[in-house]
Amino acid sequence: DGGITQSPKYLFRKEGQNVTLSCEQNLNHDAMYWYRQDPGQGLRLIYYSQIVNDFQKGDIAEGYSVSREKKESFPLTVTSAQKNPTAFYLCASTVRGDQPQHFGDGTRLSIL
Amino acid sequence: EDKVVQSPLSLVVHEGDTVTLNCSYEVTNFRSLLWYKQEKKAPTFLFMLTSSGIEKKSGRLSSILDKKELFSILNITATQTGDSAIYLCAVEAQGNMLTFGGGTRLMVKP
Numbered sequence: 001d002g003g004i005t006q007s008p009k010y011l012f013r014k015e016g017q018n019v020t021l022s023c024e025q026n027l028n029h030d031a032m033y034w035y036r037q038d039p040g041q042g043l044r045l046i047y048y049s050q051i052v053n054d055f056q057k058g059d060i061a062e063g064y065s066v067s068r069e070k071k072e073s074f075p076l077t078v079t080s081a082q083k084n085p086t087a088f089y090l091c092a093s094t095v096r097g098d099q100p101q102h103f104g105d106g107t108r109l110s111i112l
Numbered sequence: 113e114d115k116v117v118q119s120p121l122s123l124v125v126h127e128g129d130t131v132t133l134n135c136s137y138e139v140t141n142f143r144s145l146l147w148y149k150q151e152k153k154a155p156t157f158l159f160m161l162t163s164s165g166i167e168k169k170s171g172r173l174s175s176i177l178d179k180k181e182l183f184s185i186l187n188i189t190a191t192q193t194g195d196s197a198i199y200l201c202a203v204e205a206q207g208n209m210l211t212f213g214g215g216t217r218l219m220v221k222p
Contacts, residue, residue, distance in 0.1 A: 033210075040214075042215050043212040094208055101208065103155050
């Protein structure tokens with residue numbers, strides 16, 4: 001089945017550690033996005049990529065990094081510079097044009 | 113700065129009630145407004161609205177957009193416990209980028 005796969009579902013980070021969240025899609029979508037969701041709040045855009053080998057910062061990019069080496073993959077690294085990383089991270093993708101974004105099931109990141 | 117505000121923040125109703133969720137926005141270069149339902153994990157797509165005054169309907173859910181007054185409503189009739197979720201409103205401005213509201217948490221009691 002086509003879809004967006006995020007892994008792992010749960011992740012724990014130690015102080016000073018970088019961690020990488022995986023997002024893979026087999027929908028042949030051009031654009032991919034990373035959002036952060038804090039409890040009781042909406043989604044905020046971290047980074048997005050509209051084409052392979054190109055990506056742009058969203059509203060809250062500080063402390064995060066991404067890469068887009070393949071169309072189907074858009075991993076997010078939460079660096080040690082992100083001082084408050086505990087949140088629910090959602091990856092989304094869409095074809096270009098007037099189509100809605102579709103979401104993966106998310107990764108819940110916590111600090112040890 | 114683009115802004116999307118949803119109200120109420122939370123709502124508790126009983127099965128069979130009708131609810132109306134609100135979404136107002138201020139964005140430049142508006143392209144569309146989307147509604148999503150989020151239960152435990154991934155938000156699932158409900159509606160995409162681009163034109164004023166045209167109601168979109170799916171079963172007991174319906175939504176309409178007013179581009180002059182910059183708001184949208186999501187109606188759910190004959191609510192069921194399975195409707196309990198967070199409902200998210202998002203506005204697309206340019207480049208398929210979405211700005212989300214804070215969501216409305218709906219709880220439907222039996």
